[in-house]
Amino acid sequence: MEDLMQKATEATDDLYRIRDTYFPKDVNHKINTLQTHSQIALNILDSIPLEERKLATQRATYEYLRGKILDVFEEYSKKAEDHLSKAVKLNPSLADAWLCLGNCIWKKGDLPATRNCFTLALSKGPNKRILSQLSMLERRMAQGAENQEEIVAESIKHAKEAIALDVKDGNSWYNLGNACLTCFFVTGAWDHSKLQQSLKAYQNAEKDEGMKMNPDLYFNCATVNTYLENYERALSGFEAAALIDPCLNATEEVKKMINLVDKLDGLLKGQxxxxxxxxxxxxxxxxxxxxxxxxxxxxxxxxxxxxxxxxxxxxxxxxxxxxxxxxxxxxxxxxxxxxxxxxxxxxxxxxxxxxxxxxxxxxxxxxxxxxxxxxxxxxxxxxxxxxxxxxxxxxxxxxxxxxxxxxxxxxx
Known part of the structure; x- marks a missing residue:
């Protein structure tokens, strides 16, 4: 059973690796690929005999993996939530299941319940992935809130806590960069020290080989360089993002920036x-x-x-x-x-x-x-x-x- 559960875990990890690093020109092709690999993972999981998943801990791991596999798509899945809910009831100390349940509930827009899941996951012990997700959630919760700045300050705090657990983790640095960039916007888009902090965080994220295929990292870093008026770096960043994910609107950002600098240059050189x-x-x-x-x-x-x-x-x-x-x-x-x-x-x-x-x-x-x-x-x-x-x-x-x-x- 342990061998089959390990294979199911590896298949699930492969599934999420595809989600996070595979960006074809046709979005439907990615969806089809995820459907194929999710079915492979489910087949491996279902090959575990019933009698070998009778214990609560075994059943919890099974339900957690099934829920995580079903939740790989962008749309909310009630089946995924049901399996993940069973997992945390069977084994409340399973932090990864709480994290996945929070991500699943987030998709249906219940942000307070999502925060509750992440908080419960953190109560099991410090975890950089959970801290990063909590930081991301807080940035989402800041939208339209009266105390935007306070919520974003919490987002920055949790992003820094994730980095403290692993200073070489690129995703944690990426989240800090996003939090500082959000802070720049919610405080009125004038504090360039927040942009400098964001840029430094993104540069640290780029040192992690695991972040090389994250188009949003290059896109957001290019956005920061735009506001810092580092136009050449911004153009290079948007182009890098477009090469990884053609469906991102990075190519449009390049066109917009070229139009802008052409206009500025023309006016300065105009007679x-x-x-x-x-x-x-x-x-x-x-x-x-x-x-x-x-x-x-x-x-x-x-x-x-x-x-x-x-x-x-x-x-x-x-x-x-x-x-x-x-x-x-x-x-x-x-x-x-x-x-x-x-x-x-x-x-x-x-x-x-x-x-x-x-x-x-x-x-x-x-x-x-x-x-x-x-x-x-x-x-x-x-x-x-x-x-x-x-x-x-x-x-x-x-x-x-x-x-x-x-x-x-x-x-x-």
Missing amino acids: IKAKRLASLTSSLTEVQVKPSYKRATIDNLLDGLNKAIAVVGKVLFFIKHENITPLYYLVCDSNQICFVLTVYGMSNEAIKEGDQVTLLDPCFRNNNFSWNEKHYELRSIRVDFLEQVQVNGKPIPPRHSVRSSIYAQHKP
């Missing part, structure tokens, strides 16, 4: 008549800046944060693109040099075309890269806080601060 620029920027020299700040133009800035520096500019265009955040503007300084203003965490009513802006402590980026034999040189200043900007000589009112309105668009 605006010198007389018009001179007219638009003529009043900029008269703008007063705070005494504690030194006035500068875009060509005086160093790459990165420029403390105690103020740049005065005229907003020429609001640059429309396909993502919700960030906001992009084409701005011209008093030397008639154009640059891109990238705005995070603010509503699009805060800054308008024709406004005169004073940018305090500007974070400058001269982004030079090539893609598909085309070279880009994108000069930009990033703004994260309302306090960094004055519009027409006045601070931006707090009502223009954006908190979590974009979270619904990104659910890592």
Whole structure:
């Protein structure tokens, strides 16, 4: 019996390996493959004689494996839940069965019951897989909740606890990366330290060979690089995700980013008549800046944060693109040099075309890269806080601060 149970366990592991690493162009082909391999696993399981699974522990393992096999598909399975429920009743100390039962119940949308299963699974002892699933569940539970930030903080805490159990486990690092990325969104999409933490976690995840076939890892890492304006890395990441899973919308993300950088590059290289620029920027020299700040133009800035520096500019265009955040503007300084203003965490009513802006402590980026034999040189200043900007000589009112309105668009 032990030999047959081991074979059934191995067949179940193979089944889930297919689910997690096999991404054909035709989704139906994957479904058919899973159906075939699930039947193979069930046949092995059913070959165990009835008299050899009479003990409660033996019966619990049998019910657990049968439920896990039936739960391999995306859709909720009542039969899978019934078998997994029998398993935990027969052997309440079977942590893996509690974990699988939680995953099964999650599919029918009962999140509190799912959390209860994961909590019961953890009560059997520390487990990195259960902690990672709990972290993932908490990110899901944060959607639409009044205390989003508190729930996501718990998600980060549990992801870190999983890493503490195995610092080399790529899936745990991947979950931490997702939790930090979620925190970036729910807190208003301006705190770039959360993006840096997320990026570091994803990079640690990539060191694990077992994560090489996870397309979501590359996709989410590319998303982080997008918001960090590491456009070349983002494009490479989206392409890597598309190669692993053609059904992922990573190819669309590449197209969207190429459209964006082409638009930014075209505007920066565009020919605006010198007389018009001179007219638009003529009043900029008269703008007063705070005494504690030194006035500068875009060509005086160093790459990165420029403390105690103020740049005065005229907003020429609001640059429309396909993502919700960030906001992009084409701005011209008093030397008639154009640059891109990238705005995070603010509503699009805060800054308008024709406004005169004073940018305090500007974070400058001269982004030079090539893609598909085309070279880009994108000069930009990033703004994260309302306090960094004055519009027409006045601070931006707090009502223009954006908190979590974009979270619904990104659910890592």
